Amino acid sequence: MKTYEISKQKPTWVKSNIPKGDGYREVKENLRAKGLYTVCEEAKCPNLSECWKDKTATIMILGDTCTRACKFCHVKTGNPKGFINPMEVENSSLMVGIMNLNYVVITSVDRDDISDYGANHFANVVKKIKIEHPNTKVEVLVPDFNAEESPMHTLARSEPFVIAQNMETVKRLTHVVRDPRAGYEKTLRCLQFYKDNYPTITTKTSLMVGLGETFEEIYETLIDLRNVGVDIVTFGQYLQPSQKHLSVEKFYTPIEFDELKRLAYRLRFKFVASGPMVRSSYKAADYLKYLEQNERPQISNEL
Numbered sequence: 001m002k003t004y005e006i007s008k009q010k011p012t013w014v015k016s017n018i019p020k021g022d023g024y025r026e027v028k029e030n031l032r033a034k035g036l037y038t039v040c041e042e043a044k045c046p047n048l049s050e051c052w053k054d055k056t057a058t059i060m061i062l063g064d065t066c067t068r069a070c071k072f073c074h075v076k077t078g079n080p081k082g083f084i085n086p087m088e089v090e091n092s093s094l095m096v097g098i099m100n101l102n103y104v105v106i107t108s109v110d111r112d113d114i115s116d117y118g119a120n121h122f123a124n125v126v127k128k129i130k131i132e133h134p135n136t137k138v139e140v141l142v143p144d145f146n147a148e149e150s151p152m153h154t155l156a157r158s159e160p161f162v163i164a165q166n167m168e169t170v171k172r173l174t175h176v177v178r179d180p181r182a183g184y185e186k187t188l189r190c191l192q193f194y195k196d197n198y199p200t201i202t203t204k205t206s207l208m209v210g211l212g213e214t215f216e217e218i219y220e221t222l223i224d225l226r227n228v229g230v231d232i233v234t235f236g237q238y239l240q241p242s243q244k245h246l247s248v249e250k251f252y253t254p255i256e257f258d259e260l261k262r263l264a265y266r267l268r269f270k271f272v273a274s275g276p277m278v279r280s281s282y283k284a285a286d287y288l289k290y291l292e293q294n295e296r297p298q299i300s301n302e303l
Helices: 022-033 048-053 087-099 119-132 149-156 171-177 184-197 215-227 254-266 286-293
Strands: 056-061 103-108 137-141 162-164 202-209 232-237 271-275
Touching: 056 087, 056 119, 087 119, 103 119, 119 137, 119 149, 149 184, 171 215, 184 202, 184 215, 202 215, 215 254, 232 254, 254 271, 271 286
Parallel strands: 056 103, 103 137, 137 162, 162 202, 202 232, 232 271
Antiparallel strands: none
């Protein structure tokens, strides 16, 4: 594997695109009229316009307060004290209709304050969308549900198209980057559970780079992920959301992201997205396009 000098100065290829276009404005106005918001907007995702144009969006459920405090994440933390807004089920389906989505990603904060960690609510949202919008593919980006089998079964039985749970970083950095209640092995157990018990459902995970990991550690992580049957992996550049969060140790170059993509395809992942501004749900529907075309991207084996 090639090695590169570490760069901590924000490079020109790391930039956000300002959402624009008549389609974007029309959708935003329709959502605001119903009091609805997407994660794409709330997180100021740099890929918003591109995804919305492709009729893809991400919706966050289970409120806006996370019970965990990962050191890379800007979502507020606290104790929601068991509150769940029952209208999220209806509103999520409503949003799919307003945006005329072909592909929707449902995600959430962690809810350790609820006995099932929010799994039933997640499943109800998935089932509602599938009933009212049968042509829309539903991907879920879920918490680990504390690796308990009952809530994981509940989620999987709603039959989403893809189940994603993010590894976030390599094993050595897990306890530096993630909340102590999360874990490298715990995430692997969850991903394996879904593949072992629901083999027809695609599994997916994401890695942030630039936190001090090495290429060798990334390789070891990818081996672990393939050993539990993960189908899709994405790589994106970590960006520090505030001075209170972990600092960026390195900005990867586009060439390095291409190398990560080649490495993942060599390890037989079915689909890979890799780039400075790639996020876990970035162009999620591209996997669907890949299946429809029934062809594997041609990736050089040279590293």
